[in-house]
Amino acid sequence: MxxxxxxxxxxxxxxxxxxxxxxxxxxxxxxxxxxxxxxxxxxxxxxxxxxxxxxxxxxxxxxxxxTVTSLSEASFESVESLPFPALSICSANKLSRQRLEAFAEQLALTNGKSRADWLKQLQLLAGYFYPLAVSATAAAELQAALAALWPLDVRRQLLHLSPSCESLLLSCHVDGVASNCSELFRLTPRLEGSCCVLQRTDRISDALRLRLNASHADDFHMPRPGFSTAFSLHLPGWLGRATLAPGESSALHLRPLHLKADPQLRDYPLTQRGCHFPEEADHLVQCLPQCRLRSTVAACNCAPFVYDLASTDGQLENVSYCNLAQTACLQSVEGKQSQRILTESSSWSPWSCAECLPACNDWRYELRKSLTGYVDRLESTVSISYDGQRVPVYQQDGLYKWYQLLLSTKFRLANVGGVLSVxxxxxxxxxxxxxxxxxxxxxxxxxxxxx
Structure with a gap:
């Protein structure tokens, strides 16, 4: 040995x-x-x-x-630059009857049909908002009948035929002071239709009070799935929404939630931190619609009117807006989306956009509605303000890298020592x-x- x-x-x-x-x-x-x-x-x-x-x-x-996420609370006074969310107000009436009657009069002058016949056919314009609510064959026939009178810029044409924000918003008060609604809101295409989107959020620090026109005098009835109330209000990045019926006086309470991340998390892979910083990718609110746009373009070689092709930086140069002739293809895409829970062959779903991650530093809002009373049936009023005086703050911090484990007090040394002792x-x-x-x-x- x-x-x-x-x-x-x-x-x-x-x-x-x-x-x-x-x-x-x-x-x-x-x-x-x-x-x-x-x-x-x-x-x-x-x-x-x-x-x-x-x-x-x-x-x-x-x-x-x-990484570790800690929960704390902060007062409104101590929160830096608490932004007022970009609120969207969408009317159940997607198109203006007055403007469609003028358009039907123009069509009647160039065609043997009467204005009443054109108005009846123009109900198929609902295919731009609800592809599944119209007949694809009838929609394609209307597109052929419109011919050169229906411009290629579908987005601008539908905005022109939509009710204006001036007709929708009767009065606006910011922090108790009367303001010009046209300076606060802008008509913008959304998946819910042409909506009035709040632009000047920096001017609001306390509350926003709106008086809405609930009159049906300018309503143009079109086929739509299900029943819709007079107005729907949406916040970006939040799945919930609030609805307003004619004659309601309501208060909407905003509950903000602040997400913060340590800048050192930039050194971590995306799969580990599960979020991105502004310079790395688009915000989730912009990323998901762009992902849906790519799926629609791949299937139908056209884009729905809610997307602004001028802002795609040349990525969709050879793509035009979808018109009624593509209703059958859009119905196929929408039908697969509505059945995505029952089948794995859906063209698009949020889960298919793996690259769309939430932002590491972000504000999220919850919208809660309470009914405060009733007003005249021809209008609705709503007051939008923050709820409470505290803001939940979720802070995401990095722990230690593998070579720092021996020096880390967060590596549960007590647990490891207890296991070895037992x-x-x-x-x-x-x-x-x-x-x-x-x-x-x-x-x-x-x-x-x-x-």
Whole structure:
């Protein structure tokens, strides 16, 4: 037997005799009873295996989730630049009857049909808003009948035929002061139709009070799926919405939620932090519609009118807006979307846009409605203000990288120490003992055997 092996054996015997680890000494003192030594060896080996498994699992979980999110609250006064959300007000009436009558009069002058016949056919314009609510064949026939009188710029034409924000908003008050509604809101195409979108959010610090025109004098009835109330209000990035019926006086309460992230998270992969910074990608509110646009263009080679092709930076140069001739294709796309829960062949769903992640630093809002009374049936009033005086703040911070684990107090050292203590009776002193015997005593015994 070589000198190193003899030194190691002698050191191992010394370790078993003098170690503070529970049970290891029995491997030496009961050496004359082999079956007991085998029992204690298996028992200790099981404890070491269990401790190794638990410690490794804890370490892998730490590395898989290198960020921690903490919840706190802040007062409105201490929050920096609390923005008022870009509110969208959409009317259930998508097109103006007065403007469509003028358009039908123009069509009647160039065609043998009467204005009443054209008005009846123009109900198929609902295909731009609800493709599934009209007949694809009848819509295509109307598109052919319109011919050159229907411009290629569908977006501008539908905006021209939509009720204006001036006719929808009777009065606007910002923080109790009367304001010009035309300066606050702009007519903008949305998936819900042409809506009045709040632009000057920087002017609002407390409350926004609106008086809406609920008269049906300018309504143009078109096929639509289900029943719609007079108005719907939407906030960007929030799935909920509020509806207003004619004659209602309501209060909408905004509950903001602030998401913050440590700038050091830029060094982490996107898959680990689960969010992006502004310079890395578009906001989720813009990313999901663009993802849906790409799916529609791939299927129908056209874009719905709600998208502004002029702002796509040349990415869709050869793509035009969808018209009624593409209703059948849009119905196919919309039909697959409505059945995405029942089938895996859907063309688009939010879950198919893996690149669309939420922003690391963001404001989100919850909209809650309370009915405060009733007014004249020809109008509706709504007051929009913040709810409460506190803002929940979710702060996402990075833990430590793998090479900082030994110095990290967040790596649950108490849990790891408890596991080692329960399984093999190990402590910090036990580790020092192991190093002492396997280094110093092994070298000392090797030197002694060489003399």
């Amino acid at each position: 070589s000198r190193l092996k003899r030194a190691f054996r002698k050191t191992l015997v010394e370790f078993f005799k003098k170690t503070s680890l529970n049970g290891f000494g029995l491997l030496y003192f009961i050496r004359r009873r082999p079956y007991q030594r085998i029992f204690w060896f298996l028992f200790i080996a099981t404890g070491i295996a269990a401790a190794t498994f638990v410690v490794c699992t804890t370490l892998l979980q730490f590395l898989a989730r290198p 399984c093999i009776g190990c402590s910090f002193i036990s580790g020092v003992e192991l190093v002492y015997f396997m280094v110093y005593r092994l070298w000392y015994n090797w030197q002694q055997l060489g003399m």
